[in-house]
Amino acid sequence: GESVGLHLPTLSVQEGDNSIINCAYSNSASDYFIWYKQESGKGPQFIIDIRSNMDKRQGQRVTVLLNKTVKHLSLQIAATQPGDSAVYFCADISGGSYIPTFGRGTSLIVHP
């Protein structure tokens, strides 16, 4: 089965609200996690990453949380903007590999 997957295919939020996109993974050997953003007509673009020895990492308006106990990863976007509308993919890399394994993606829709 899939190594990573997302809980919801679509997430709708109002502009200005915070967004939380969730991801579950099954491979306990995964030691590196990445979030990618894919805008319409473009390829996936790296947003933020986190290693398994961390439980939180912050970027600009984005925070990734990692809960290894329940194998759960989330991406939080603060003050969501229309430009955040995209499909978000989580991906993991397990020890010894260097190839990201992607999930199905969550489509984030931001309403003005």
Next chain:
Amino acid sequence: EAGVTQFPSHSVIEKGQTVTLRCDPISGHDNLYWYRRVMGKEIKFLLHFVKESKQDESGMPNNRFLAERTGGTYSTLKVQPAELEDSGVYFCASSLGVTNTGELFFGEGSRLTVL
């Protein structure tokens, strides 16, 4: 600096025909990857080149798919003969080195529609 470029952006062919997709990685990137996304599903790994060598082709679905990277620069992915289930978006990505980080630089994808 030019990013990863892919050609064509969209190809519509009939079942049984042949299609060749091309990817030009970022200049100097030794690593080149092919992925595919079938509608609504995950982005699935196909194969990985280091320079001109196939490092990992475990994701190639079957022998109708042939990837090459002669000279270690651009890469082609040929599907022959194409089947309906080959429809999807084919992404190429590149990275400078294999450093166990996931920052791959993706192209915009080649959408393949097989009728």
